[in-house]
Amino acid sequence: MADFPEAVVNRLNEFKEEVVNRVDAMSRNDRLQAEAAEFMRTSMRCQYPYNFSWMSRPIIQYPQDMVAMQELIWRVRPDLVIETGIAHGGSLIFSASMLALLDMADAIESGTTLDPGKSNRKALGIDIDIRVHNRAAIEAHPMASRIQMIEGSSIAPEVVEQVRDIAAGYQRVLVCLDSHHTHAHVLAELEAYAPLTSVGSYCVVFDTVVEDLPADMFPDRPWGPDDNPKTAVREYLKTHQEFEIDKSIQHKLVITSVTDGFLRRAV
Ligand SMILES: C[S@@+](CC[C@H](N)C(=O)[O-])C[C@H]1O[C@@H](n2cnc3c(N)ncnc32)[C@H](O)[C@@H]1O
Numbered sequence: 001m002a003d004f005p006e007a008v009v010n011r012l013n014e015f016k017e018e019v020v021n022r023v024d025a026m027s028r029n030d031r032l033q034a035e036a037a038e039f040m041r042t043s044m045r046c047q048y049p050y051n052f053s054w055m056s057r058p059i060i061q062y063p064q065d066m067v068a069m070q071e072l073i074w075r076v077r078p079d080l081v082i083e084t085g086i087a088h089g090g091s092l093i094f095s096a097s098m099l100a101l102l103d104m105a106d107a108i109e110s111g112t113t114l115d116p117g118k119s120n121r122k123a124l125g126i127d128i129d130i131r132v133h134n135r136a137a138i139e140a141h142p143m144a145s146r147i148q149m150i151e152g153s154s155i156a157p158e159v160v161e162q163v164r165d166i167a168a169g170y171q172r173v174l175v176c177l178d179s180h181h182t183h184a185h186v187l188a189e190l191e192a193y194a195p196l197t198s199v200g201s202y203c204v205v206f207d208t209v210v211e212d213l214p215a216d217m218f219p220d221r222p223w224g225p226d227d228n229p230k231t232a233v234r235e236y237l238k239t240h241q242e243f244e245i246d247k248s249i250q251h252k253l254v255i256t257s258v259t260d261g262f263l264r265r266a267v
Pocket residue numbers: 058059060061084085086087088089090091092126127128129152153154155178179180
């Protein structure tokens with residue numbers, strides 16, 4: 001980061017403090033919280049998170065969570081992002097594009113030349129069913145050189161072993177869990193992949209919000225209140241004090257599918 005004059009540093013710090021204070025006030029604003037909860041219920045029924053794309057690939061996320069992931073990736077500067085749940089590839093392309101920006105920033109900061117096709121950074125996606133058309137579109141994407149995909153269940157021992165072997169070659173790892181949202185599955189994913197999270201990095205568990213939504217919200221899915229990613233997180237954290245829930249992220253987002261799911265590895 002550039003060497004700024006003291007007055008500039010002070011102003012930048014003041015702005016950061018303003019944000020912290022505003023977010024804190026928002027987290028205690030009952031009306032805002034109630035209206036956001038109502039929006040989550042109504043928008044989820046409309047399948048709102050299916051409306052978006054990232055660099056042309058459909059991404060099944062709330063845009064707020066994409067902004068949060070951008071902030072996290074820029075802060076952590078991972079060299080490996082592990083993601084369960086590829087679907088159309090949007091979130092994997094998103095992570096790969098953030099890694100490309102990190103490569104670009106590194107090159108600018110170190111005064112070296114960037115080779116756009118070469119990177120030590122990788123976005124590793126795992127999905128039980130990578131549809132032919134999705135694989136073709138991901139493999140043809142300009143971000144493809146930073147992507148590796150594994151097809152198989154994220155909790156199958158041979159898949160977990162493969163991911164662990166790949167992760168062993170990286171220093172700073174960020175994990176995102178967004179596949180099958182039952183308690184048992186997410187708990188097994190946490191056991192398998194959360195330990196790969198580097199100290200200071202995050203394991204992000206998507207769709208924890210299912211716990212806060214009405215029981216009839218996902219009639220064709222096996223998950224719902226009492227059986228979902230948030231219940232798995234609660235169970236996992238009972239025996240894993242190395243992780244803490246970073247509530248500051250959900251407090252600033254207000255609209256998010258990740259309530260109590262931004263897990264920061266403290267030690
Ligand atoms: C919610 S979508 C992923 C969305 C994606 N992360 C995005 O943001 O665009 C869930 C994906 O999990 C996959 N999935 C379901 N069960 C799985 C399992 N046991 N192991 C790995 N992936 C699984 C599905 O095939 C589906 O593509």
